[in-house]
Amino acid sequence: MSGTYDVVIIGGGMSGMMAAIALTDMGRKIAVVSRGDPVCCLSTGCIDVLANGNDPLEGIGSLPDNHPYHLVGKDAVKASLEMFKAVMSEEGGAYVGDAHANRRILTPLGRHKVTCLVPGTMEFADFHSDEYIHVISFNKMKDFYPNYITSNYKNAGCSIFDAGISTTIGIAERFENRQFLEGFISWLKGLDIPEGRIAIPAVLGMHFAVDVCNEISVELGRNVFEIPTLPPSMPGLRLFGALKNALLKRGVDLYWGKEIYSVEKSGSQIEAVTLAGAGRSARVQGNAFILATGSFVSGGLHASMDTARETVFDLPVYLPGKRKSWFNDDFFAPGHAIEKSGICVDQSFRPVDTEIDNLFVCGSILAFSEVMKYSCGHGIAIATGVAAANVCGEPV
Amino acid sequence: MIKTDVIIIGGGSTGCGIARDLALRDIPHCLIEKGDFAAGATGACHGLLHSGGRYAVNDPEAAAECISENMILRKIGVKCVEQTGGLFVRLPGDSKRFRDMFLKSCEETGISTEVLSPSRALDLVPNLNPSLEEAIKVPDCSIDPFRLCMLNIISSQKRGGEILTHNRVIDIIREHGRCVGVKVQEESTSEVREIRGRIIINAAGAWGDKIASLAGSGVPMTLSKGSIIITNHRLTNMVINRLRPSSDGDIIVPNEAVCLAGTTSITVNDPDESEVDPAEVDVIATQAQLMLPDFGNTRLIRTYAGVRPLLKADGGDDREISRGFRIIDHENGMLSIMGGKLTTYRLMAEKISDRVVEILGLKTRCRTAELPLEGQEELSGYPLSKRLKTLENIVCECELVTADDVERVAMEIGTRRIGDIQHRTRLGMGPCQGGFCTYRALGIMQETGKMTPEESMQVLREFLQRRFRGIKPALWGDQLREEQLVESIYLGILGMEQEQ
Numbered sequence: 001m002s003g004t005y006d007v008v009i010i011g012g013g014m015s016g017m018m019a020a021i022a023l024t025d026m027g028r029k030i031a032v033v034s035r036g037d038p039v040c041c042l043s044t045g046c047i048d049v050l051a052n053g054n055d056p057l058e059g060i061g062s063l064p065d066n067h068p069y070h071l072v073g074k075d076a077v078k079a080s081l082e083m084f085k086a087v088m089s090e091e092g093g094a095y096v097g098d099a100h101a102n103r104r105i106l107t108p109l110g111r112h113k114v115t116c117l118v119p120g121t122m123e124f125a126d127f128h129s130d131e132y133i134h135v136i137s138f139n140k141m142k143d144f145y146p147n148y149i150t151s152n153y154k155n156a157g158c159s160i161f162d163a164g165i166s167t168t169i170g171i172a173e174r175f176e177n178r179q180f181l182e183g184f185i186s187w188l189k190g191l192d193i194p195e196g197r198i199a200i201p202a203v204l205g206m207h208f209a210v211d212v213c214n215e216i217s218v219e220l221g222r223n224v225f226e227i228p229t230l231p232p233s234m235p236g237l238r239l240f241g242a243l244k245n246a247l248l249k250r251g252v253d254l255y256w257g258k259e260i261y262s263v264e265k266s267g268s269q270i271e272a273v274t275l276a277g278a279g280r281s282a283r284v285q286g287n288a289f290i291l292a293t294g295s296f297v298s299g300g301l302h303a304s305m306d307t308a309r310e311t312v313f314d315l316p317v318y319l320p321g322k323r324k325s326w327f328n329d330d331f332f333a334p335g336h337a338i339e340k341s342g343i344c345v346d347q348s349f350r351p352v353d354t355e356i357d358n359l360f361v362c363g364s365i366l367a368f369s370e371v372m373k374y375s376c377g378h379g380i381a382i383a384t385g386v387a388a389a390n391v392c393g394e395p396v
Numbered sequence: 397m398i399k400t401d402v403i404i405i406g407g408g409s410t411g412c413g414i415a416r417d418l419a420l421r422d423i424p425h426c427l428i429e430k431g432d433f434a435a436g437a438t439g440a441c442h443g444l445l446h447s448g449g450r451y452a453v454n455d456p457e458a459a460a461e462c463i464s465e466n467m468i469l470r471k472i473g474v475k476c477v478e479q480t481g482g483l484f485v486r487l488p489g490d491s492k493r494f495r496d497m498f499l500k501s502c503e504e505t506g507i508s509t510e511v512l513s514p515s516r517a518l519d520l521v522p523n524l525n526p527s528l529e530e531a532i533k534v535p536d537c538s539i540d541p542f543r544l545c546m547l548n549i550i551s552s553q554k555r556g557g558e559i560l561t562h563n564r565v566i567d568i569i570r571e572h573g574r575c576v577g578v579k580v581q582e583e584s585t586s587e588v589r590e591i592r593g594r595i596i597i598n599a600a601g602a603w604g605d606k607i608a609s610l611a612g613s614g615v616p617m618t619l620s621k622g623s624i625i626i627t628n629h630r631l632t633n634m635v636i637n638r639l640r641p642s643s644d645g646d647i648i649v650p651n652e653a654v655c656l657a658g659t660t661s662i663t664v665n666d667p668d669e670s671e672v673d674p675a676e677v678d679v680i681a682t683q684a685q686l687m688l689p690d691f692g693n694t695r696l697i698r699t700y701a702g703v704r705p706l707l708k709a710d711g712g713d714d715r716e717i718s719r720g721f722r723i724i725d726h727e728n729g730m731l732s733i734m735g736g737k738l739t740t741y742r743l744m745a746e747k748i749s750d751r752v753v754e755i756l757g758l759k760t761r762c763r764t765a766e767l768p769l770e771g772q773e774e775l776s777g778y779p780l781s782k783r784l785k786t787l788e789n790i791v792c793e794c795e796l797v798t799a800d801d802v803e804r805v806a807m808e809i810g811t812r813r814i815g816d817i818q819h820r821t822r823l824g825m826g827p828c829q830g831g832f833c834t835y836r837a838l839g840i841m842q843e844t845g846k847m848t849p850e851e852s853m854q855v856l857r858e859f860l861q862r863r864f865r866g867i868k869p870a871l872w873g874d875q876l877r878e879e880q881l882v883e884s885i886y887l888g889i890l891g892m893e894q895e896q
Contacts, residue, residue: 039881042881043884043888044889048888107891109892113888113889140789140799142789143836145839145840145843147839147843148842148852230835230885230890231881233889296880297877297884298877302873304872304873305678305872323674326871331860331861332857332860332893334893338876372888
């Protein structure tokens with residue numbers, strides 16, 4: 001498989017996929033190249049935009065000047081989030097939330113996590129601590145221990161359902177089965193749960209959990225919500241599945257599971273990348289390229305003892321000094337300096353200090369995005385993915 | 397109050413070895429350890445059962461002790477010693493003169509050697525630097541120090557030995573100038589107890605001087621910090637030493653599925669000073685890579701440091717200090733045992749137990765070299781087939797530890813400490829370093845009622861801090877990817893935050 005495209009996007013994570021959607025909506029012919037399934041599969045599926053303050057969009061103003069949100073601007077961030085919500089609704093995985101308001105979701109440790117847009121299954125995950133909450137767990141499920149939650153609330157109860165399997169994905173698969181779901185609902189009805197909310201770890205189906213969650217709510221006459229779990233995380237997998245489906249519907253060519261082993265350049269232009277495949281190698285040619293390979297965790301950056309490199313084009317990488325200064329002593333202190341690492345870009349998302357002019361960079365590989373410190377991972381991916389697409393899809 | 401004959405302070409290899417020796421001579425004793433077994437230098441060493449080769453040139457006496465103990469331990473401890481054999485590798489530029497001295501000294505001390513051509517050496521260890529000049533084969537082994545301590549303790553417990561872990565000696569009771577007992581404090585309950593005995597043995601290793609000072613004495617020691625790094629692969633099946641005078645980064649030891657590479661030698665003042673400096677990691681990793689080039693492409697999953705309790709020497713390099721040991725009679729009812737090595741722990745225990753027998757006026761003889769370590773038949777070891785049987789309930793995917801294993805150990809030893817579980821099951825010892833399984837193990841422990849959810853949150857928090865401290869000095873490459881994932885799990889998904 002080989003091809004020629006208006007834009008070749010490297011990286012199949014949140015920012016790459018959102019860039020692809022934005023570009024196909026502009027009528028461009030797009031390819032997405034990815035080494036494998038992205039790290040959003042490991043996430044809660046929630047869209048963290050910016051954790052400080054009640055209004056994440058207003059909070060952007062207080063970020064340091066070099067933060068990539070400033071390249072996008074408040075209004076465009078908001079528009080990109082609206083676009084994301086529209087795509088997810090089309091795909092049957094509607095998200096709820098307002099870009100101007102942070103909300104909280106319940107975590108498996110009974111803590112609260114601040115986020116912004118959430119899957120429909122977590123609509124009711126923010127509640128007052130004096131309200132009764134009934135936690136459902138599954139027999140021998142190794143990533144969920146309801147005592148952490150019930151011990152945190154004076155008004156809480158817990159029941160355990162035996163799904164006949166103990167893995168997160170295994171249970172989620174069972175919820176795709178009509179009979180299983182009905183059996184679960186009638187078990188729930190038999191519990192005589194007091195008035196209040198029902199919390200279930202995020203296993204309510206592989207794809208259409210919003211529907212499953214709604215059905216349980218209607219049948220029980222209670223607010224039901226999901227609690228995200230450790231990877232494999234169903235809300236993350238569902239998010240990825242829905243976006244990938246949206247790309248396929250739009251005719252995007254996906255080159256999945258393939259590593260780039262060479263880059264062809266001519267003067268200031270990147271012309272093509274060659275991919276190593278299981279069988280024949282593929283040459284993917286493009287007029288423009290978007291780099292959306294993510295930070296260290298996704299493999300977009302790779303660190304050695306005291307240096308770091310960008311793994312596809314060998315672009316210059318900003319690094320905050322030597323290794324000794326990369327990390328805080330406190331694991332819990334937000335924002336290790338290493339998080340500042342990445343690619344510095346100009347106003348048009350082109351990397352600085354290179355002669356290449358048909359390459360655009362987006363997502364968490366951008367220098368100074370500091371996604372853990374500001375809790376803005378998916379937000380930065382969506383906003384800069386769409387913004388980079390808008391610049392690179394403009395008619396010349 | 398507990399009454400006994402001999403009080404042993406310290407649950408490292410020496411203390412545990414003394415407990416076994418006394419038990420086999422039917423002498424009542426009580427061992428006190430402030431943490432878990434092997435919590436000091438024993439557990440923080442590289443797990444090498446020395447052939448003695450490393451000391452042959454400079455310290456022939458210690459070398460001779462090593463080889464003779466090596467031969468005993470491989471016989472009595474088949475389940476905690478892996479007979480890997482070792483190579484001393486001479487790389488281009490390494491002194492030929494030292495090599496000649498090495499061979500001569502080994503011959504004089506009784507360490508068997510075999511000179512191997514580069515191609516023969518590469519047959520044995522294909523990952524070796526192919527440009528090596530030659531290698532000398534010696535009878536080094538790999539040893540599991542934690543398991544060694546546990547097995548020694550079994551003999552003691554079988555014969556009524558009193559074992560108090562997580563109890564700190566806070567005072568030594570003296571009457572008419574003689575030590576007659578100790579006061580200990582339990583770590584979590586803070587309960588203070590008194591233990592009376594006829595003889596007190598100070599086997600506290602690097603903490604030995606602190607213990608002696610409680611009795612108004614002191615022991616002359618030099619404390620030397622050594623750091624070690626762990627890879628996530630077993631790059632060699634043999635111990636690899638550099639054939640040159642002792643220096644930083646001259647040893648790689650295979651252990652279970654990983655390799656340990658070390659060490660450094662930095663004089664410190666405090667036995668608790670065990671922070672690894674990134675610069676030490678760089679030196680070890682760079683040197684190890686010269687012997688095994690693949691070392692440079694391998695993930696480093698953890699670093700740690702231990703403090704060697706060496707006999708005091710005046711000035712000079714810590715490496716020049718003899719690895720021999722010494723028994724000090726404080727002539728007030730307390731004996732201190734100082735220096736030595738993990739490899740010679742049994743001999744140290746034998747010598748001091750002989751002294752005890754003499755003081756008590758008994759005539760029993762040491763049997764620790766003849767009898768195999770007890771309890772080995774019950775060790776599961778690491779057979780994959782056994783672990784795969786219960787695949788369904790695996791909580792630690794890296795080391796294949798099941799929920800049942802965690803539950804059983806938690807009940808068995810009545811522990812509330814995650815470290816105790818880790819030492820006994822290898823939970824959290826793999827590439828993710830407990831990133832996933834610790835949360836699960838704590839979940840299981842609180843479900844079995846061993847601890848409250850609040851306690852388990854606190855333990856989790858402390859564990860993550862300690863884990864990060866060990867990982868941070870060697871954090872780059874793929875381990876950095878793993879670390880960003882673990883960070884996103886605990887801070888992002890689970891919502892743990894900095895304590896206010």
